[in-house]
Amino acid sequence: MIVSTHSLSFGFSQDKPIFKGLDWEVASGERWAVLGPSGCGKSTLLLLLAGILKPTEGEIKIGGHQIIRPRPRTGLILQGYGLLPWATVQQNYELGLKLRKFYGPDGKHAPQEEVSNKVDPHWLKRLGLDDIKDRYPSQISGGQQQRTAIARTLTLNPDLLLMDEPFGSLDAPTSAALQNLLIELNQEDDLAMVLVTHAVETAAFIGEKILLLGNPPNVSPQIIQTPNSGTDNYRDTKEYHQLCQTLRSQLEPSL
Protein backbone atom coordinates (compact mmCIF):
# COMPACT_ATOMS: atom_id res chain seq x y z
CA MET A 1 0.00 0.00 0.00
CA ILE A 2 1.36 3.40 -0.92
CA VAL A 3 -1.25 5.29 1.12
CA SER A 4 -3.12 4.07 4.16
CA THR A 5 -5.07 6.11 6.65
CA HIS A 6 -6.04 4.65 10.02
CA SER A 7 -8.97 6.21 11.86
CA LEU A 8 -7.97 9.56 10.42
CA SER A 9 -9.74 12.53 11.95
CA PHE A 10 -9.25 16.14 11.02
CA GLY A 11 -11.04 19.43 11.38
CA PHE A 12 -10.03 23.07 11.30
CA SER A 13 -12.14 23.56 14.43
CA GLN A 14 -12.88 20.91 17.03
CA ASP A 15 -16.67 21.01 16.78
CA LYS A 16 -16.70 20.67 12.99
CA PRO A 17 -14.66 17.63 11.96
CA ILE A 18 -14.15 17.12 8.24
CA PHE A 19 -12.96 13.54 8.58
CA LYS A 20 -13.86 11.26 11.44
CA GLY A 21 -12.17 7.90 11.74
CA LEU A 22 -11.48 7.52 8.04
CA ASP A 23 -9.86 4.25 6.95
CA TRP A 24 -8.71 4.29 3.35
CA GLU A 25 -6.04 2.60 1.26
CA VAL A 26 -4.39 3.32 -2.06
CA ALA A 27 -2.27 0.58 -3.65
CA SER A 28 0.91 1.38 -5.62
CA GLY A 29 0.13 2.42 -9.15
CA GLU A 30 -3.58 2.95 -8.52
CA ARG A 31 -5.37 5.89 -10.05
CA TRP A 32 -7.89 7.48 -7.71
CA ALA A 33 -10.31 10.30 -8.20
CA VAL A 34 -11.65 12.05 -5.13
CA LEU A 35 -15.01 13.53 -6.00
CA GLY A 36 -17.29 15.71 -3.96
CA PRO A 37 -19.08 19.04 -3.69
CA SER A 38 -17.16 22.11 -2.60
CA GLY A 39 -16.53 22.19 1.10
CA CYS A 40 -16.52 18.39 1.42
CA GLY A 41 -12.86 18.31 2.38
CA LYS A 42 -11.30 16.89 -0.77
CA SER A 43 -8.50 19.48 -0.97
CA THR A 44 -7.96 19.08 2.76
CA LEU A 45 -7.49 15.33 2.26
CA LEU A 46 -4.80 16.07 -0.34
CA LEU A 47 -2.92 18.42 2.00
CA LEU A 48 -3.10 15.78 4.74
CA LEU A 49 -1.60 13.16 2.42
CA ALA A 50 1.09 15.64 1.36
CA GLY A 51 2.11 16.19 4.98
CA ILE A 52 1.24 19.89 4.88
CA LEU A 53 -1.65 19.47 7.33
CA LYS A 54 -1.50 17.10 10.30
CA PRO A 55 -4.30 14.78 11.42
CA THR A 56 -5.98 15.69 14.70
CA GLU A 57 -6.33 11.96 15.42
CA GLY A 58 -5.30 8.74 13.76
CA GLU A 59 -2.43 8.42 11.34
CA ILE A 60 -1.51 8.50 7.69
CA LYS A 61 1.14 6.15 6.35
CA ILE A 62 2.73 6.79 2.99
CA GLY A 63 5.08 4.15 1.66
CA GLY A 64 4.87 2.42 5.06
CA HIS A 65 6.00 5.43 7.09
CA GLN A 66 3.88 7.75 9.14
CA ILE A 67 3.79 11.12 7.44
CA ILE A 68 4.70 14.11 9.57
CA ARG A 69 6.19 16.46 6.99
CA PRO A 70 6.29 16.68 3.17
CA ARG A 71 7.84 13.53 1.78
CA PRO A 72 10.41 13.67 -1.05
CA ARG A 73 8.69 11.11 -3.27
CA THR A 74 5.20 12.58 -3.01
CA GLY A 75 4.43 15.09 -5.75
CA LEU A 76 1.79 17.70 -5.02
CA ILE A 77 0.25 19.90 -7.70
CA LEU A 78 -2.26 22.44 -6.50
CA GLN A 79 -4.84 24.56 -8.25
CA GLY A 80 -3.08 27.49 -9.86
CA TYR A 81 -0.08 25.17 -10.36
CA GLY A 82 2.21 26.91 -7.85
CA LEU A 83 4.78 28.05 -10.42
CA LEU A 84 7.13 30.82 -9.35
CA PRO A 85 6.12 33.86 -11.44
CA TRP A 86 9.70 35.18 -11.37
CA ALA A 87 11.23 31.97 -12.70
CA THR A 88 11.27 30.67 -16.27
CA VAL A 89 9.81 27.29 -17.21
CA GLN A 90 13.34 25.84 -17.00
CA GLN A 91 14.03 27.42 -13.59
CA ASN A 92 10.69 26.20 -12.28
CA TYR A 93 11.54 22.74 -13.59
CA GLU A 94 14.82 22.76 -11.68
CA LEU A 95 13.33 24.15 -8.48
CA GLY A 96 12.79 20.84 -6.69
CA LEU A 97 16.29 19.62 -7.51
CA LYS A 98 17.85 22.87 -6.37
CA LEU A 99 15.93 22.80 -3.12
CA ARG A 100 17.07 19.25 -2.46
CA LYS A 101 20.64 19.98 -3.31
CA PHE A 102 20.89 22.89 -0.90
CA TYR A 103 18.52 22.00 1.86
CA GLY A 104 17.96 18.25 1.81
CA PRO A 105 14.68 16.47 1.14
CA ASP A 106 13.05 17.77 4.30
CA GLY A 107 14.18 21.35 3.80
CA LYS A 108 16.32 21.35 6.93
CA HIS A 109 19.03 18.79 6.82
CA ALA A 110 21.83 18.40 4.35
CA PRO A 111 21.09 15.97 1.54
CA GLN A 112 21.63 12.36 2.56
CA GLU A 113 22.06 10.96 -0.88
CA GLU A 114 24.31 12.47 -3.50
CA VAL A 115 22.18 14.65 -5.72
CA SER A 116 23.60 15.05 -9.20
CA ASN A 117 24.43 18.53 -10.42
CA LYS A 118 23.04 17.88 -13.81
CA VAL A 119 19.40 18.53 -14.49
CA ASP A 120 17.92 15.82 -16.64
CA PRO A 121 15.80 17.56 -19.29
CA HIS A 122 13.82 14.36 -19.97
CA TRP A 123 10.45 15.50 -18.65
CA LEU A 124 10.81 18.96 -20.12
CA LYS A 125 11.17 17.34 -23.53
CA ARG A 126 8.60 14.63 -22.95
CA LEU A 127 5.92 17.15 -21.99
CA GLY A 128 6.72 19.40 -24.96
CA LEU A 129 8.13 22.28 -22.95
CA ASP A 130 11.57 22.42 -24.52
CA ASP A 131 10.69 25.23 -26.93
CA ILE A 132 9.24 27.47 -24.23
CA LYS A 133 11.71 26.76 -21.47
CA ASP A 134 12.96 30.36 -21.36
CA ARG A 135 9.52 31.89 -20.95
CA TYR A 136 7.92 33.04 -17.74
CA PRO A 137 4.64 31.55 -16.50
CA SER A 138 2.74 34.71 -17.47
CA GLN A 139 3.83 34.16 -21.06
CA ILE A 140 2.50 30.63 -21.51
CA SER A 141 -0.97 29.09 -21.63
CA GLY A 142 -2.77 27.42 -18.75
CA GLY A 143 -2.16 23.97 -20.23
CA GLN A 144 1.55 24.71 -20.54
CA GLN A 145 1.66 25.96 -16.97
CA GLN A 146 0.02 22.76 -15.79
CA ARG A 147 2.50 20.68 -17.79
CA THR A 148 5.39 22.67 -16.32
CA ALA A 149 4.09 21.88 -12.85
CA ILE A 150 3.79 18.19 -13.76
CA ALA A 151 7.30 18.11 -15.27
CA ARG A 152 8.73 19.82 -12.21
CA THR A 153 7.17 17.13 -10.03
CA LEU A 154 8.00 14.14 -12.22
CA THR A 155 11.69 15.00 -12.45
CA LEU A 156 11.86 14.32 -8.71
CA ASN A 157 10.90 10.71 -9.46
CA PRO A 158 7.76 10.49 -7.34
CA ASP A 159 5.83 7.30 -6.57
CA LEU A 160 2.69 9.20 -5.57
CA LEU A 161 1.20 12.15 -7.40
CA LEU A 162 -1.43 14.31 -5.71
CA MET A 163 -3.32 16.79 -7.85
CA ASP A 164 -5.99 19.32 -6.93
CA GLU A 165 -8.44 20.18 -9.72
CA PRO A 166 -5.77 19.63 -12.36
CA PHE A 167 -8.12 20.45 -15.23
CA GLY A 168 -10.12 23.16 -13.50
CA SER A 169 -9.27 26.14 -15.65
CA LEU A 170 -8.34 24.40 -18.91
CA ASP A 171 -10.36 24.29 -22.12
CA ALA A 172 -11.89 20.95 -23.12
CA PRO A 173 -9.29 19.71 -25.68
CA THR A 174 -6.34 20.69 -23.46
CA SER A 175 -8.01 19.02 -20.53
CA ALA A 176 -8.66 15.80 -22.50
CA ALA A 177 -5.05 15.71 -23.76
CA LEU A 178 -3.75 16.15 -20.23
CA GLN A 179 -6.04 13.43 -18.89
CA ASN A 180 -4.69 11.02 -21.50
CA LEU A 181 -1.15 12.03 -20.59
CA LEU A 182 -1.73 11.33 -16.91
CA ILE A 183 -3.17 7.92 -17.69
CA GLU A 184 -0.12 7.16 -19.83
CA LEU A 185 2.23 8.23 -17.06
CA ASN A 186 0.31 6.19 -14.54
CA GLN A 187 0.58 3.07 -16.66
CA GLU A 188 4.22 3.52 -17.66
CA ASP A 189 5.77 4.16 -14.30
CA ASP A 190 3.34 2.54 -11.94
CA LEU A 191 2.85 5.98 -10.49
CA ALA A 192 0.01 6.13 -7.98
CA MET A 193 -2.27 9.13 -8.45
CA VAL A 194 -4.87 10.83 -6.32
CA LEU A 195 -6.78 13.47 -8.22
CA VAL A 196 -9.23 15.76 -6.55
CA THR A 197 -12.06 17.11 -8.67
CA HIS A 198 -15.57 18.44 -8.47
CA ALA A 199 -16.28 17.46 -12.09
CA VAL A 200 -18.19 14.20 -12.45
CA GLU A 201 -16.90 13.57 -16.01
CA THR A 202 -13.27 13.94 -14.99
CA ALA A 203 -13.66 11.57 -12.06
CA ALA A 204 -15.54 9.04 -14.16
CA PHE A 205 -12.92 9.03 -16.91
CA ILE A 206 -9.72 9.11 -14.95
CA GLY A 207 -10.49 7.32 -11.69
CA GLU A 208 -9.92 3.57 -11.56
CA LYS A 209 -11.44 4.01 -8.18
CA ILE A 210 -13.52 6.94 -7.04
CA LEU A 211 -13.70 8.13 -3.46
CA LEU A 212 -17.00 9.91 -3.12
CA LEU A 213 -16.99 12.49 -0.35
CA GLY A 214 -20.12 14.16 0.95
CA ASN A 215 -20.88 16.90 3.42
CA PRO A 216 -18.56 16.64 6.42
CA PRO A 217 -17.94 14.81 8.57
CA ASN A 218 -16.81 12.02 6.24
CA VAL A 219 -16.77 8.77 8.20
CA SER A 220 -16.80 5.97 5.66
CA PRO A 221 -17.24 7.49 2.22
CA GLN A 222 -18.43 5.40 -0.69
CA ILE A 223 -15.86 3.87 -3.04
CA ILE A 224 -16.79 3.18 -6.65
CA GLN A 225 -14.67 0.86 -8.82
CA THR A 226 -14.44 1.54 -12.53
CA PRO A 227 -12.04 -1.05 -13.93
CA ASN A 228 -12.35 0.13 -17.55
CA SER A 229 -11.71 3.80 -16.89
CA GLY A 230 -9.09 5.58 -18.91
CA THR A 231 -9.14 3.12 -21.80
CA ASP A 232 -9.51 4.27 -25.41
CA ASN A 233 -13.01 5.37 -26.29
CA TYR A 234 -14.11 4.88 -22.72
CA ARG A 235 -15.89 8.20 -22.93
CA ASP A 236 -18.16 6.77 -25.64
CA THR A 237 -19.24 3.71 -23.68
CA LYS A 238 -22.57 3.17 -22.00
CA GLU A 239 -20.72 2.26 -18.84
CA TYR A 240 -19.15 5.73 -18.68
CA HIS A 241 -22.43 7.54 -19.21
CA GLN A 242 -24.17 5.42 -16.63
CA LEU A 243 -21.39 6.07 -14.16
CA CYS A 244 -21.64 9.82 -14.72
CA GLN A 245 -25.36 9.65 -14.07
CA THR A 246 -24.92 7.61 -10.90
CA LEU A 247 -22.27 10.00 -9.62
CA ARG A 248 -24.42 13.00 -10.38
CA SER A 249 -27.37 11.56 -8.51
CA GLN A 250 -25.08 10.72 -5.60
CA LEU A 251 -23.83 14.28 -5.45
CA GLU A 252 -27.21 15.95 -5.78
CA PRO A 253 -28.66 15.51 -2.29
CA SER A 254 -25.70 17.31 -0.82
CA LEU A 255 -25.95 20.27 -3.17
Next chain:
Amino acid sequence: MKLRPILLMSLLLLVIWQILAMIVNLAILPSPILVIQTLFQEIFGDLGRHFLASFLRVIASMLLAVSLAAPAGLILGQSKKLDELFSPLIYLLYPIPKVVFVPIIILFLGVTDLSKIVIIFVILFFQILVLVRDQARSIRPELVTSVKSLGAGRKGLFRFVYLPMSIPGILTALRQSVGTAVAVLYIAELIATQVGLGYYIYFQGSTMFNYPKMYAGVIMMALMGLGLYLLIDLLQQKLCPWQFADDKEIV
Protein backbone atom coordinates in the same frame (compact mmCIF):
# COMPACT_ATOMS: atom_id res chain seq x y z
CA MET B 1 13.58 54.70 -20.31
CA LYS B 2 16.24 54.85 -23.00
CA LEU B 3 19.33 56.96 -22.42
CA ARG B 4 19.33 58.77 -25.76
CA PRO B 5 16.11 60.78 -25.36
CA ILE B 6 17.23 61.74 -21.86
CA LEU B 7 20.53 63.10 -23.20
CA LEU B 8 18.78 64.94 -26.03
CA MET B 9 16.34 66.51 -23.59
CA SER B 10 19.21 67.59 -21.30
CA LEU B 11 20.85 69.26 -24.27
CA LEU B 12 17.63 71.06 -25.15
CA LEU B 13 17.26 72.32 -21.57
CA LEU B 14 20.85 73.61 -21.65
CA VAL B 15 20.11 75.49 -24.86
CA ILE B 16 16.98 77.08 -23.34
CA TRP B 17 19.03 78.01 -20.26
CA GLN B 18 21.69 79.61 -22.48
CA ILE B 19 19.06 81.67 -24.32
CA LEU B 20 17.46 82.80 -21.06
CA ALA B 21 20.87 83.73 -19.63
CA MET B 22 21.60 85.84 -22.68
CA ILE B 23 18.22 87.59 -22.43
CA VAL B 24 18.26 88.44 -18.72
CA ASN B 25 22.01 89.07 -18.60
CA LEU B 26 22.28 88.97 -14.79
CA ALA B 27 24.95 87.57 -12.47
CA ILE B 28 22.39 85.35 -10.76
CA LEU B 29 21.79 83.47 -14.04
CA PRO B 30 25.22 82.65 -15.49
CA SER B 31 25.54 80.91 -18.86
CA PRO B 32 25.50 77.11 -18.70
CA ILE B 33 28.82 77.08 -20.54
CA LEU B 34 30.44 78.98 -17.70
CA VAL B 35 28.72 76.76 -15.15
CA ILE B 36 29.88 73.55 -16.83
CA GLN B 37 33.42 74.90 -17.11
CA THR B 38 33.32 75.68 -13.39
CA LEU B 39 31.88 72.25 -12.69
CA PHE B 40 34.77 70.48 -14.44
CA GLN B 41 37.32 72.65 -12.62
CA GLU B 42 35.70 72.11 -9.23
CA ILE B 43 34.71 68.48 -9.47
CA PHE B 44 38.24 67.28 -8.71
CA GLY B 45 38.50 69.74 -5.81
CA ASP B 46 35.99 71.16 -3.41
CA LEU B 47 32.81 70.29 -5.29
CA GLY B 48 33.88 66.66 -5.65
CA ARG B 49 34.53 66.41 -1.91
CA HIS B 50 31.09 67.80 -1.04
CA PHE B 51 29.40 65.65 -3.67
CA LEU B 52 31.05 62.51 -2.34
CA ALA B 53 29.95 63.31 1.21
CA SER B 54 26.32 63.70 0.13
CA PHE B 55 26.44 60.67 -2.15
CA LEU B 56 27.85 58.41 0.57
CA ARG B 57 25.15 59.58 2.99
CA VAL B 58 22.42 58.64 0.51
CA ILE B 59 23.97 55.25 -0.28
CA ALA B 60 24.49 54.44 3.41
CA SER B 61 20.87 55.33 4.17
CA MET B 62 19.61 53.27 1.26
CA LEU B 63 21.56 50.20 2.36
CA LEU B 64 20.48 50.63 5.95
CA ALA B 65 16.83 51.14 4.99
CA VAL B 66 16.72 48.12 2.66
CA SER B 67 18.42 45.84 5.17
CA LEU B 68 16.03 46.75 7.98
CA ALA B 69 12.76 47.55 6.19
CA ALA B 70 12.67 44.59 3.78
CA PRO B 71 12.88 41.87 6.47
CA ALA B 72 10.45 43.82 8.67
CA GLY B 73 8.02 44.12 5.74
CA LEU B 74 8.32 40.39 5.04
CA ILE B 75 7.61 39.52 8.66
CA LEU B 76 4.62 41.85 8.90
CA GLY B 77 3.26 40.56 5.58
CA GLN B 78 3.50 36.96 6.78
CA SER B 79 2.30 37.32 10.34
CA LYS B 80 -1.26 38.49 10.78
CA LYS B 81 -0.81 39.08 14.51
CA LEU B 82 2.27 41.28 14.20
CA ASP B 83 0.70 43.13 11.30
CA GLU B 84 -2.40 43.92 13.37
CA LEU B 85 -0.17 45.07 16.20
CA PHE B 86 1.97 47.41 14.09
CA SER B 87 -0.57 48.56 11.50
CA PRO B 88 -1.92 51.50 13.56
CA LEU B 89 1.62 52.72 14.19
CA ILE B 90 2.55 52.55 10.53
CA TYR B 91 -0.76 54.14 9.62
CA LEU B 92 0.05 57.06 11.90
CA LEU B 93 3.67 57.52 10.87
CA TYR B 94 3.52 56.77 7.15
CA PRO B 95 1.77 59.95 5.98
CA ILE B 96 3.81 62.33 8.17
CA PRO B 97 6.22 64.29 5.97
CA LYS B 98 9.47 63.04 7.47
CA VAL B 99 11.22 66.34 6.76
CA VAL B 100 9.63 67.75 9.92
CA PHE B 101 11.80 65.37 11.93
CA VAL B 102 14.97 67.04 10.62
CA PRO B 103 15.35 69.54 13.52
CA ILE B 104 14.54 66.86 16.10
CA ILE B 105 17.02 64.36 14.69
CA ILE B 106 19.72 67.05 14.50
CA LEU B 107 18.99 68.02 18.10
CA PHE B 108 19.49 64.46 19.24
CA LEU B 109 22.25 63.27 16.94
CA GLY B 110 24.06 66.52 16.41
CA VAL B 111 25.57 67.75 13.16
CA THR B 112 27.17 64.40 12.46
CA ASP B 113 26.97 62.30 9.32
CA LEU B 114 24.76 59.96 11.31
CA SER B 115 21.99 62.53 11.69
CA LYS B 116 21.75 63.00 7.91
CA ILE B 117 21.85 59.26 7.29
CA VAL B 118 19.08 58.72 9.84
CA ILE B 119 16.89 61.40 8.24
CA ILE B 120 17.02 59.78 4.78
CA PHE B 121 16.72 56.36 6.37
CA VAL B 122 13.43 57.34 8.03
CA ILE B 123 11.99 58.43 4.66
CA LEU B 124 13.06 55.30 2.81
CA PHE B 125 12.28 52.90 5.65
CA PHE B 126 8.52 53.46 5.65
CA GLN B 127 8.21 53.36 1.87
CA ILE B 128 10.02 50.04 1.64
CA LEU B 129 8.30 48.59 4.68
CA VAL B 130 4.82 49.30 3.37
CA LEU B 131 5.47 48.09 -0.18
CA VAL B 132 7.23 44.88 0.84
CA ARG B 133 4.58 44.19 3.47
CA ASP B 134 1.78 44.56 0.91
CA GLN B 135 3.60 42.29 -1.51
CA ALA B 136 4.22 39.65 1.14
CA ARG B 137 0.53 39.80 2.06
CA SER B 138 -0.52 39.24 -1.52
CA ILE B 139 1.52 36.07 -2.00
CA ARG B 140 -0.77 33.16 -2.79
CA PRO B 141 -0.76 30.50 -0.06
CA GLU B 142 -0.82 27.70 -2.62
CA LEU B 143 2.49 28.96 -4.02
CA VAL B 144 4.10 28.56 -0.60
CA THR B 145 2.47 25.14 -0.13
CA SER B 146 3.67 24.00 -3.56
CA VAL B 147 7.24 25.03 -2.90
CA LYS B 148 7.09 23.39 0.54
CA SER B 149 5.88 20.18 -1.05
CA LEU B 150 8.94 20.23 -3.32
CA GLY B 151 11.04 20.06 -0.18
CA ALA B 152 11.56 23.67 0.87
CA GLY B 153 12.05 24.52 4.51
CA ARG B 154 12.48 28.02 5.88
CA LYS B 155 15.74 28.62 4.06
CA GLY B 156 14.43 27.32 0.78
CA LEU B 157 11.26 29.41 1.02
CA PHE B 158 13.34 32.48 1.78
CA ARG B 159 15.76 31.92 -1.09
CA PHE B 160 13.24 30.93 -3.76
CA VAL B 161 10.02 32.68 -2.71
CA TYR B 162 10.35 35.56 -0.27
CA LEU B 163 13.62 37.03 -1.54
CA PRO B 164 12.71 37.22 -5.24
CA MET B 165 9.22 38.33 -4.28
CA SER B 166 10.46 41.31 -2.25
CA ILE B 167 13.00 42.68 -4.73
CA PRO B 168 10.48 44.48 -6.99
CA GLY B 169 8.86 46.07 -3.93
CA ILE B 170 12.20 47.28 -2.61
CA LEU B 171 13.19 48.77 -5.95
CA THR B 172 9.80 50.41 -6.51
CA ALA B 173 9.95 51.94 -3.04
CA LEU B 174 13.47 53.25 -3.67
CA ARG B 175 12.47 54.65 -7.02
CA GLN B 176 9.46 56.44 -5.53
CA SER B 177 11.35 57.92 -2.62
CA VAL B 178 14.87 58.59 -3.85
CA GLY B 179 13.87 62.06 -5.10
CA THR B 180 12.35 63.00 -1.75
CA ALA B 181 15.39 61.56 0.00
CA VAL B 182 17.80 63.76 -1.96
CA ALA B 183 15.58 66.80 -1.36
CA VAL B 184 15.51 66.22 2.36
CA LEU B 185 19.25 65.62 2.40
CA TYR B 186 19.64 69.07 0.87
CA ILE B 187 17.53 70.61 3.64
CA ALA B 188 19.47 68.72 6.29
CA GLU B 189 22.78 69.82 4.82
CA LEU B 190 21.74 73.47 4.95
CA ILE B 191 21.70 73.26 8.73
CA ALA B 192 24.93 73.36 10.66
CA THR B 193 27.29 71.31 8.54
CA GLN B 194 30.59 71.99 6.81
CA VAL B 195 30.46 69.30 4.14
CA GLY B 196 27.83 68.18 1.66
CA LEU B 197 26.25 69.51 -1.52
CA GLY B 198 23.52 71.35 0.38
CA TYR B 199 26.13 73.27 2.34
CA TYR B 200 28.21 73.91 -0.81
CA ILE B 201 25.26 75.32 -2.77
CA TYR B 202 24.12 77.50 0.09
CA PHE B 203 27.61 78.72 0.95
CA GLN B 204 28.56 79.59 -2.66
CA GLY B 205 25.24 81.35 -3.27
CA SER B 206 24.66 83.35 -0.10
CA THR B 207 28.14 83.89 1.35
CA MET B 208 30.59 83.84 -1.57
CA PHE B 209 28.14 85.15 -4.20
CA ASN B 210 29.90 82.77 -6.61
CA TYR B 211 26.91 81.90 -8.79
CA PRO B 212 28.67 79.66 -11.34
CA LYS B 213 29.85 77.49 -8.43
CA MET B 214 26.41 77.51 -6.89
CA TYR B 215 24.88 76.36 -10.18
CA ALA B 216 27.56 73.69 -10.53
CA GLY B 217 26.47 72.41 -7.11
CA VAL B 218 22.82 72.41 -8.18
CA ILE B 219 23.71 70.41 -11.30
CA MET B 220 25.62 67.85 -9.23
CA MET B 221 22.64 67.50 -6.90
CA ALA B 222 20.37 66.96 -9.90
CA LEU B 223 22.82 64.46 -11.41
CA MET B 224 22.90 62.57 -8.14
CA GLY B 225 19.11 62.25 -8.11
CA LEU B 226 19.03 61.24 -11.76
CA GLY B 227 21.95 58.85 -11.40
CA LEU B 228 20.33 57.05 -8.48
CA TYR B 229 17.09 56.84 -10.41
CA LEU B 230 18.86 55.34 -13.43
CA LEU B 231 20.76 52.93 -11.19
CA ILE B 232 17.50 51.66 -9.69
CA ASP B 233 16.05 51.27 -13.18
CA LEU B 234 19.06 49.26 -14.24
CA LEU B 235 18.89 47.08 -11.14
CA GLN B 236 15.23 46.40 -11.82
CA GLN B 237 16.00 45.23 -15.34
CA LYS B 238 18.82 43.00 -14.12
CA LEU B 239 17.15 41.60 -11.02
CA CYS B 240 13.54 41.37 -12.19
CA PRO B 241 13.68 40.22 -15.81
CA TRP B 242 10.23 38.64 -15.54
CA GLN B 243 8.67 42.07 -15.21
CA PHE B 244 10.04 43.03 -18.59
CA ALA B 245 9.04 39.84 -20.41
CA ASP B 246 6.76 40.34 -23.39
CA ASP B 247 3.09 40.00 -22.90
CA LYS B 248 1.55 36.60 -23.24
CA GLU B 249 2.05 35.29 -26.72
CA ILE B 250 -0.59 33.28 -28.45
CA VAL B 251 0.67 29.74 -28.59
